[in-house]
Amino acid sequence: MASNDKNASLAVIDYEALANKDGGEIQKLVQACESVGMFHLSLGNSRMKAIYEDIPNLLEAGSAFFSLPSDSEEKRQSLREGMERGYHAAKTFEYYEARCTRLVICPLPVLTVLSRQIARDEYLQGKWALPASLSPYEERITRILQGLNRVIHTVLAELCDSVQVDLAELSDDPMVPSDTALKLVYKPPVQEPGAVVQPWHTDFGLMTTMWYEEVSAQIPVYDAEGKRTEDWQAVPVVDGALLVNIADQLEAKCHGRLRSTVHRAVTPPGPKKERRGLVYLLRPYKG
Ligand SMILES: O=C(O)CCC(=O)C(=O)O
Numbered sequence: 001m002a003s004n005d006k007n008a009s010l011a012v013i014d015y016e017a018l019a020n021k022d023g024g025e026i027q028k029l030v031q032a033c034e035s036v037g038m039f040h041l042s043l044g045n046s047r048m049k050a051i052y053e054d055i056p057n058l059l060e061a062g063s064a065f066f067s068l069p070s071d072s073e074e075k076r077q078s079l080r081e082g083m084e085r086g087y088h089a090a091k092t093f094e095y096y097e098a099r100c101t102r103l104v105i106c107p108l109p110v111l112t113v114l115s116r117q118i119a120r121d122e123y124l125q126g127k128w129a130l131p132a133s134l135s136p137y138e139e140r141i142t143r144i145l146q147g148l149n150r151v152i153h154t155v156l157a158e159l160c161d162s163v164q165v166d167l168a169e170l171s172d173d174p175m176v177p178s179d180t181a182l183k184l185v186y187k188p189p190v191q192e193p194g195a196v197v198q199p200w201h202t203d204f205g206l207m208t209t210m211w212y213e214e215v216s217a218q219i220p221v222y223d224a225e226g227k228r229t230e231d232w233q234a235v236p237v238v239d240g241a242l243l244v245n246i247a248d249q250l251e252a253k254c255h256g257r258l259r260s261t262v263h264r265a266v267t268p269p270g271p272k273k274e275r276r277g278l279v280y281l282l283r284p285y286k287g
């Protein structure tokens with residue numbers, strides 16, 4: 001069935017309360033992750049709100065890069081064929097890996113969905129070759145990467161504690177090569193609103209945080225027993241909040257207690273617009 005105009009009603013978890021180990025907030029978090037596996041994480045006035053302030057600027061930088069012609073020197077130098085690991089339903093995507101970053105190009109429609117992935121380990125080891133149009137933003141990218149990493153680890157620590165998973169076993173050493181990456185998402189306004197730009201999938205790895213300018217993601221509608229139906233609902237944008245979902249590796253670690261969220265990416269509603277966002281994928285290798 002096609003998507004409809006339903007809006008998902010996801011829990012809004014307060015980051016500061018979580019960082020202060022508020023029992024009620026932790027319970028709300030666990031409940032959200034056991035049911036749909038996705039929630040909004042409000043940064044509000046927390047010490048992490050700087051992430052939020054840095055994002056719009058970084059998106060501008062991303063647009064400058066993505067709007068370069070596909071045969072430009074900068075883009076060509078970033079390309080190198082590569083593969084992402086693990087199960088992903090978005091197998092129709094082509095993946096290219098730059099010397100120290102990854103550039104993902106979706107062929108539907110050809111060369112119109114671009115996202116740039118910055119591999120964390122290479123970045124932290126100083127092996128990160130930033131294209132000229134992004135290099136003035138290096139400091140901001142660093143701050144965002146570190147901030148998102150801290151936020152995601154705060155959430156992860158509370159979840160692991162609640163579902164008796166040994167956090168140390170997950171071994172997320174930032175210097176060890178992994179697929180953990182920061183991904184800049186950009187899509188020019190060529191498709192009708194609500195068009196599916198990435199088919200449904202679950203993420204591999206532990207957890208993902210996303211930020212979108214406008215509604216850009218959908219999740220299935222679930223029935224009263226929590227079973228997935230054929231219908232889809234839009235994931236609203238909540239001001240001051242990141243969107244977070246559980247991924248396959250964490251679901252497996254806790255024997256399915258936390259749900260790896262099925263989701264898909266869509267173009268924003270309303271008149272045709274650019275689709276812009278920022279995604280941080282925590283994907284250490286150790287299972
Ligand atoms: O927003 C997008 O383009 C896709 C985000 C996503 O679901 C992913 O990278 O796994």
Ligand SMILES: [Fe+2]
Pocket residue numbers: 201202203208263
């Ligand atoms: Fe995803």
